[in-house]
Amino acid sequence: MTLPSPASSAAPGTTTVREAVLALLRAFDMTTIFGNPGSTELPLFLDFPDDFRYVLGLHEGVAVGMADGYAQARRNASFINLHSAAGVGNAMGNIFTAYKNRTPLVITAGQQSRSILPYDPFLHSAQATELPKPYVKWSCEPARAQDVPLAIARGYYIAMQPPCGPVLISVPADDWAQPCEPVAARQVGKQLRPDPAVMVEIARALDAARRPAFVIGAGIDRDGAWNDVVELAERHQAAAWVAPMSGRCGFPEDHPQFAGFLPAIREKIVSLLAGYDCIFVIGAPAFTYHVEGFGPHVPPGAALLQLTDDPQVAAWAPVGTAAVGSIGLGVRELLALTEPPRRAPPPARAPAPRAEPSAPMSTAYVLQTLAEVRDAGSVVVEEAPSARPVMHRYLPMLRSETFYTMCSGGLGYSMPAAVGVALARPQAKVIGLIGDGSSMYSIQALWSAAQLKLPITFIILNNRRYAALREFAPTFGFKPEDALAGTDLPDLDFVSLARGHGCQAVRVSDPASLRDALREALASPVPILVDVEIS
Numbered sequence: 001m002t003l004p005s006p007a008s009s010a011a012p013g014t015t016t017v018r019e020a021v022l023a024l025l026r027a028f029d030m031t032t033i034f035g036n037p038g039s040t041e042l043p044l045f046l047d048f049p050d051d052f053r054y055v056l057g058l059h060e061g062v063a064v065g066m067a068d069g070y071a072q073a074r075r076n077a078s079f080i081n082l083h084s085a086a087g088v089g090n091a092m093g094n095i096f097t098a099y100k101n102r103t104p105l106v107i108t109a110g111q112q113s114r115s116i117l118p119y120d121p122f123l124h125s126a127q128a129t130e131l132p133k134p135y136v137k138w139s140c141e142p143a144r145a146q147d148v149p150l151a152i153a154r155g156y157y158i159a160m161q162p163p164c165g166p167v168l169i170s171v172p173a174d175d176w177a178q179p180c181e182p183v184a185a186r187q188v189g190k191q192l193r194p195d196p197a198v199m200v201e202i203a204r205a206l207d208a209a210r211r212p213a214f215v216i217g218a219g220i221d222r223d224g225a226w227n228d229v230v231e232l233a234e235r236h237q238a239a240a241w242v243a244p245m246s247g248r249c250g251f252p253e254d255h256p257q258f259a260g261f262l263p264a265i266r267e268k269i270v271s272l273l274a275g276y277d278c279i280f281v282i283g284a285p286a287f288t289y290h291v292e293g294f295g296p297h298v299p300p301g302a303a304l305l306q307l308t309d310d311p312q313v314a315a316w317a318p319v320g321t322a323a324v325g326s327i328g329l330g331v332r333e334l335l336a337l338t339e340p341p342r343r344a345p346p347p348a349r350a351p352a353p354r355a356e357p358s359a360p361m362s363t364a365y366v367l368q369t370l371a372e373v374r375d376a377g378s379v380v381v382e383e384a385p386s387a388r389p390v391m392h393r394y395l396p397m398l399r400s401e402t403f404y405t406m407c408s409g410g411l412g413y414s415m416p417a418a419v420g421v422a423l424a425r426p427q428a429k430v431i432g433l434i435g436d437g438s439s440m441y442s443i444q445a446l447w448s449a450a451q452l453k454l455p456i457t458f459i460i461l462n463n464r465r466y467a468a469l470r471e472f473a474p475t476f477g478f479k480p481e482d483a484l485a486g487t488d489l490p491d492l493d494f495v496s497l498a499r500g501h502g503c504q505a506v507r508v509s510d511p512a513s514l515r516d517a518l519r520e521a522l523a524s525p526v527p528i529l530v531d532v533e534i535s
Contacts, residue, residue, distance in 0.1 A: 020149040025052075027185035028077070030076070035056070036059060037081065040083065041108075041173075057444065061416070064091045064416075065417045066416040069420025071420070077156055078105050079108070085125035087109065092135070094412060096410055097406045097410050099135040104160045105165075111173065113172055137165040139170070140167075146178065155168075161190060162223075192326055198321065205321070206334070206338050207341070209236070209303075218246045219309055221249060223326060225250075225331050233257055241259045244262050248404060258349060266293025273302065279303070280306075282306075282307050304320030311324050361511050361514065368394040370395060378429040380402060380404075381430060381432050382433040384435035414434060414438070433459050450502035456528075458528070458529040460532060503527050505529040
């Protein structure tokens with residue numbers, strides 16, 4: 001007896017798992033597949049349809065980063081196809097970031113054929129569903145090949161349900177050619193209304209406040225609530241602070257009520273919010289901390305209110321009243337419920353002092369110049385941790401959906417995410433603002449940008465070190481004169497690295513040439529890297 005090959009095991013005229021999954025992906029508007037394929041993934045691509053696009057990343061982390069940026073910019077889940085255990089392992093840094101970013105991703109991981117799994121074959125994943133945990137919302141290796149389409153459909157609905165996030169389905173290589181029943185896409189709601197009684201309580205507290213403050217989180221832009229939050233802040237004359245470590249913008253940073261950015265330090269948060277009697281945290285945790293802190297979480301006498309789409313965030317908040325549900329629905333409900341008395345506007349934020357040219361250039365001068373030459377609608381995808389406080393002062397974000405970074409603190413996200421955002425928004429100018437150390441975690445993304453001919457401007461802030469670590473060292477008792485091992489990055493040639501990946505590049509060390517170099521790069525119809533030497 002001759003067994004049929006995996007590629008031909010379905011009878012003529014029947015639907016295969018591959019065909020059923022591709023039909024589902026069409027129905028979900030997920031016809032772009034991100035990945036870095038291995039042998040166990042190849043059966044998915046037999047007779048690959050013309051209406052699908054495969055976006056190759058030269059590393060699994062790059063593939064996930066691109067998919068994350070693409071999903072966030074489109075507000076729909078991305079589909080990723082990874083190699084089995086080793087490939088998922090390579091991707092885990094950006095899977096973790098997607099989990100923290102609340103990005104919906106449907107990840108399929110290859111698995112060896114079912115018939116040889118009992119023999120621990122080469123390249124199999126022994127515990128495929130456990131490997132990505134706890135940083136996926138759900139993971140599954142279906143018990144039968146016929147259940148693969150149902151698992152992918154379930155994964156999509158789970159990924160899209162707030163709080164959004166990644167899911168993973170492990171698919172044995174011989175499943176794709178098996179016969180199955182087609183699975184129809186269903187309409188599954190994605191917005192949950194916050195508890196009306198809690199919203200009334202929040203509305204009354206806002207109306208009764210003498211001096212309210214809003215703390216703005218990434219959930220606002222994720223849920224399309226930017227304009228509604230601005231309207232609510234204006235109605236209440238509330239000062240608008242950005243939550244610590246926020247991965248998105250949620251309020252125009254040139255607005256007269258914009259107050260600034262909260263650090264991830266308990267005592268400093270309390271100090272900056274002193275004098276406010278009502279603190280309303282919208283679409284963010286209350287609060288994200290980076291170092292150990294002591295004392296109260298909010299100023300004495302201040303009420304803490306929270307609107308979040310994540311019940312876990314509401315559960316661990318140390319104090320206050322929390323409503324759980326859609327940010328957009330909740331804010332619009334508050335607009336209908338609140339009628340505050342007339343209040344004086346909050347004091348205006350002091351402008352940043354003018355940065356002057358120097359040799360080498362300061363980060364402030366570079367970002368001030370970029371702010372002056374870029375279009376306000378351009379999209380900044382940033383991963384330059386040591387430059388972020390300076391960016392907050394000198395490169396304001398003015399419009400919705402114009403800023404992305406990682407909420408996780410893990411490096412290697414933003415360079416490929418810039419590629420994904422540019423794929424999703426071909427009419428927008430995308431700027432990848434990346435530190436020299438950060439860029440080396442995912443430099444291969446330049447190749448994907450070049451192959452796709454995306455007009456991205458990558459700006460490398462090159463200070464030849466992991467500057468964020470040097471700045472953080474005093475927290476742990478280091479003195480300025482102390483040596484700090486493993487933080488210097490000499491001899492990285494970003495112009496050569498870019499050209500080696502097929503991307504144009506230029507180095508800028510003279511402040512007199514910076515403005516023209518940035519203008520030319522922003523006008524480029526193809527990807528270009530600008531290596532800026534800074535102090």
